[in-house]
Amino acid sequence: MRFLITGTAGFIGFHLARRLLDDGHFVVGFDGMTPYYDVRLKEARHALLERSNGFRAVIGQLEDAATLRQAADLAEPEVIVHLAAQAGVRYSLENPRAYVDANLVGSWNVLELAKACEVRHLMLASTSSVYGANDKVPFAESDKTDEPLTLYAASKKAMEAMGHAYAHLWKIPTTAFRFFTVYGPWGRPDMALFKFVEAIETGAPIDVYGEGNMQRDFTYVGDLVEAIVRLVPVAPNEGNRVTADGVTDTLSKQGPFRIVNIGGGQPVGLLDFITAIETALGKPAVRNLLPMQKGDVPRTYAAPDLLRELTGYVPDTSVPTGVRNFVEWYRTKRG
Numbered sequence: 001m002r003f004l005i006t007g008t009a010g011f012i013g014f015h016l017a018r019r020l021l022d023d024g025h026f027v028v029g030f031d032g033m034t035p036y037y038d039v040r041l042k043e044a045r046h047a048l049l050e051r052s053n054g055f056r057a058v059i060g061q062l063e064d065a066a067t068l069r070q071a072a073d074l075a076e077p078e079v080i081v082h083l084a085a086q087a088g089v090r091y092s093l094e095n096p097r098a099y100v101d102a103n104l105v106g107s108w109n110v111l112e113l114a115k116a117c118e119v120r121h122l123m124l125a126s127t128s129s130v131y132g133a134n135d136k137v138p139f140a141e142s143d144k145t146d147e148p149l150t151l152y153a154a155s156k157k158a159m160e161a162m163g164h165a166y167a168h169l170w171k172i173p174t175t176a177f178r179f180f181t182v183y184g185p186w187g188r189p190d191m192a193l194f195k196f197v198e199a200i201e202t203g204a205p206i207d208v209y210g211e212g213n214m215q216r217d218f219t220y221v222g223d224l225v226e227a228i229v230r231l232v233p234v235a236p237n238e239g240n241r242v243t244a245d246g247v248t249d250t251l252s253k254q255g256p257f258r259i260v261n262i263g264g265g266q267p268v269g270l271l272d273f274i275t276a277i278e279t280a281l282g283k284p285a286v287r288n289l290l291p292m293q294k295g296d297v298p299r300t301y302a303a304p305d306l307l308r309e310l311t312g313y314v315p316d317t318s319v320p321t322g323v324r325n326f327v328e329w330y331r332t333k334r335g
């Protein structure tokens with residue numbers, strides 16, 4: 001199949017593109033190489049993808065509709081996977097403008113593109129952050145998400161809403177994923193795992209927010225990619241409405257639009273996550289216990305039932321295994 005993926009120099013886009021290329025698909029990767037974190041890591045990811053004959057890179061900003069259009073002309077995509085975004089919860093307090101530009105204007109440009117290309121399936125990356133401080137667990141896709149705590153969450157919720165409107169108006173089959181804390185090799189330097197490993201390796205203290213009492217439903221990147229790949233052929237339509245007992249399908253009555261959590265439903269305490277890192281590194285961490293930060297949520301916990309019904313699959317790599325894989329990459333292959 002022919003794919004246009006935005007964000008292929010990013011953590012998740014890189015892994016998804018690599019998997020699709022291995023499976024023999026044609027992939028055009030669009031990325032702006034933004035300096036939010038070390039651009040050399042993004043370039044190294046793209047360099048690996050460029051070894052494959054089936055890959056073409058287009059460098060450009062989501063806000064630049066003309067360059068995005070060039071990527072689509074090259075791709076002639078059957079499927080668009082929109083992963084490029086200004087990510088990060090905490091950075092949205094420092095630089096809100098980046099979220100408006102990339103996640104609102106940029107995502108709208110992608111919607112326009114999907115409309116023009118008449119794609120078979122548009123897939124949008126949203127986040128568990130849209131659940132805010134939801135205290136009903138696990139988080140089901142049908143839960144209320146009207147109280148975002150950060151502009152990051154608000155911008156992703158807005159993207160979901162814009163996606164729904166376009167699915168309704170232009171009949172674009174659209175799936176919005178809600179990812180839950182994704183980690184693994186080639187991961188993001190702004191996220192806890194990378195930061196903790198970097199600090200522990202050098203004997204520096206690690207900042208542990210919420211005094212370690214937070215929980216996250218960590219999702220191993222290989223599992224996340226498996227879930228996305230399985231969802232590609234499941235473009236939302238009445239024919240695949242889920243009717244299983246106890247599962248609320250989010251398939252809209254107003255258009256071919258569905259929201260799906262991608263998480264394993266196995267939340268892990270931050271302190272247990274740190275223990276897994278210490279074990280993988282064979283070194284103890286020096287913990288600097290700090291209060292919760294503005295915009296942080298105490299817990300994320302995915303209800304994976306809809307994903308299971310749609311794909312027969314639920315992420316299941318354990319944190320110790322996933323962390324070990326990250327440490328191996330960090331120590332030997334990071335270059």
Ligand SMILES: NC(=O)c1ccc[n+]([C@@H]2O[C@H](COP(=O)([O-])OP(=O)(O)OC[C@H]3O[C@@H](n4cnc5c(N)ncnc54)[C@H](O)[C@@H]3O)[C@@H](O)[C@H]2O)c1
Pocket residue numbers: 006007008009010011012013030031032033034042060061062063082083084085086087088101102106125126127128178179180181182183188
């Ligand atoms: N990693 C997670 O835990 C997680 C959790 C929930 C949701 N998500 C979402 O998944 C998607 C991928 O996340 P990731 O972890 O791979 O992040 P990432 O930052 O590694 O990748 C995003 C990529 O998008 C590119 N980009 C950013 N702004 C751009 C713009 N305006 N124009 C063009 N390119 C731009 C960046 O250069 C980067 O390569 C994002 O939409 C993110 O919000 C990630």
